[in-house]
Amino acid sequence: MNVAVLGLGYVGCVSAACLADLGHRVTGADRDEHKIRSVLDGRAPFYEPGLEDVVRRNVASGRLTATTSTAEALRDCDVALVCVGTPSEKNGNLGLDQLRRAVSDIAAVAPQLTRPLVVAIRSTVFPGTCEEVVLPALRDASNITVVSNPEFLREGIAVKDFVEPSLVVVGGQDRAAVEKVAGLYTPLGIKPCLVSLRTAEMIKYACNAFHAVKISFANEIGALAARLDVNAAEVMSTLCEDVKLNVSKAYLKPGFAFGGSCLPKDLRALVYRAQRLDIDLPLLESALPSNQAHLRRAIDAILDVPPCRIGIIGLAFKENTDDLRESPVVTLLEHLIGKGRDIRVFDPHIRLDEIYGTNRSFVVNMIPHIGKLLQNSIDGVLGWAEYLVIAQLQTPETMERIRASGLPVMDLVTASPAAAASLV
Ligand SMILES: NC(=O)c1ccc[n+]([C@@H]2O[C@H](COP(=O)([O-])OP(=O)(O)OC[C@H]3O[C@@H](n4cnc5c(N)ncnc54)[C@H](O)[C@@H]3O)[C@@H](O)[C@H]2O)c1
Numbered sequence: 001m002n003v004a005v006l007g008l009g010y011v012g013c014v015s016a017a018c019l020a021d022l023g024h025r026v027t028g029a030d031r032d033e034h035k036i037r038s039v040l041d042g043r044a045p046f047y048e049p050g051l052e053d054v055v056r057r058n059v060a061s062g063r064l065t066a067t068t069s070t071a072e073a074l075r076d077c078d079v080a081l082v083c084v085g086t087p088s089e090k091n092g093n094l095g096l097d098q099l100r101r102a103v104s105d106i107a108a109v110a111p112q113l114t115r116p117l118v119v120a121i122r123s124t125v126f127p128g129t130c131e132e133v134v135l136p137a138l139r140d141a142s143n144i145t146v147v148s149n150p151e152f153l154r155e156g157i158a159v160k161d162f163v164e165p166s167l168v169v170v171g172g173q174d175r176a177a178v179e180k181v182a183g184l185y186t187p188l189g190i191k192p193c194l195v196s197l198r199t200a201e202m203i204k205y206a207c208n209a210f211h212a213v214k215i216s217f218a219n220e221i222g223a224l225a226a227r228l229d230v231n232a233a234e235v236m237s238t239l240c241e242d243v244k245l246n247v248s249k250a251y252l253k254p255g256f257a258f259g260g261s262c263l264p265k266d267l268r269a270l271v272y273r274a275q276r277l278d279i280d281l282p283l284l285e286s287a288l289p290s291n292q293a294h295l296r297r298a299i300d301a302i303l304d305v306p307p308c309r310i311g312i313i314g315l316a317f318k319e320n321t322d323d324l325r326e327s328p329v330v331t332l333l334e335h336l337i338g339k340g341r342d343i344r345v346f347d348p349h350i351r352l353d354e355i356y357g358t359n360r361s362f363v364v365n366m367i368p369h370i371g372k373l374l375q376n377s378i379d380g381v382l383g384w385a386e387y388l389v390i391a392q393l394q395t396p397e398t399m400e401r402i403r404a405s406g407l408p409v410m411d412l413v414t415a416s417p418a419a420a421a422s423l424v
């Protein structure tokens with residue numbers, strides 16, 4: 001393909017040189033003449049291991065060139081990758097001046113374009129930016145389609161990351177445009193993730209936040225371990241041996257708050273002991289407050305439902321157990337009862353006629369106000385309720401019966417409370 005790369009910084013120059021290396025004809029554009037001269041001389045405009053070789057090779061072969069003119073870069077171009085900077089403003093917000101300027105440069109050239117152009121926003125931009133900033137600026141250019149194609153490379157290893165990407169994401173409404181941009185990376189042999197425009201924008205933030213949380217987590221565990229004379233590297237490398245629960249997809253789906261007899265208790269003990277040792281662990285200290293905030297969102301979402309008879313499905317802290325210790329559903333119910341909501345509860349494993357021992361005495365003695373709301377069958381709830389809240393993963397059979405009831409449903413388990421509320 002004929003590709004224009006607007007902005008020849010770390011992302012743009014690596015993308016331009018490596019795309020040329022894959023066989024595309026690439027023209028890089030930048031307002032900075034020094035960068036253009038460097039590339040045309042076959043040099044990398046900054047230090048990035050391996051980049052200079054790729055630039056030199058592809059300028060020499062004629063597949064890579066550079067210009068200060070956006071119009072020239074866009075001539076006969078199929079795809080334009082926008083790689084301009086989006087630096088932080090003083091208040092932390094993203095600065096979009098470079099993006100606005102680059103897009104307005106494209107809009108100015110649009111009438112002279114000889115073929116349809118796909119504009120791919122590779123710069124990191126907050127979800128909604130393409131729709132709110134890019135598309136309006138290009139609204140008169142019917143020959144231009146916009147997609148999001150975030151970049152995940154790491155400085156210092158950027159060329160290797162481009163050739164062996166961890167993730168290729170392209171998002172947009174126009175399937176042909178999305179596939180065209182994904183096609184740029186076909187020679188890399190990685191299956192691209194084709195998603196919506198906003199997901200593509202958001203995924204970059206989710207990834208960087210995740211990486212930052214991982215690093216902070218390892219460092220906090222390391223700080224505590226060191227203070228306890230425990231080998232931190234051994235702890236973390238052993239943690240990583242668990243690829244079923246630790247380094248895996250487990251626990252990485254948005255859903256309901258956690259609870260139970262272990263996570264809250266052990267986090268509390270860890271944080272308490274760290275505080276006694278004067279070790280600051282802000283990330284670990286924030287896990288329980290974060291969980292509380294998440295529970296509060298669910299409570300608020302249910303309180304926003306106009307008063308009616310609400311059936312709650314699930315009472316234990318998760319499916320397939322009758323353990324009620326620190327179940328977030330108990331807290332949720334107590335708030336709803338406190339606000340005078342009309343509630344009935346069904347949990348397949350907590351039926352007063354069946355449970356015994358500590359669980360029965362917990363229900364009867366500690367939460368009798370909730371015990372009174374318990375139904376012995378799903379039919380009891382479905383026949384009574386005007387509205388359902390799913391607070392625990394249910395079997396496909398139960399979900400089918402819930403769907404068949406035709407009742408409005410807020411599913412806290414498979415969607416975040418805010419998203420769940422919008423399902424109503
Ligand atoms: N650096 C990274 O490791 C990295 C990784 C992934 C994503 N990103 C994101 O990619 C984007 C670019 O990052 P970077 O580090 O390459 O930025 P950078 O500041 O190094 O480069 C941006 C380039 O864009 C040029 N430019 C600005 N306006 C222009 C215009 N109108 N026309 C042509 N060129 C223009 C600038 O002169 C500069 O050379 C940012 O949104 C960043 O958050 C960066």
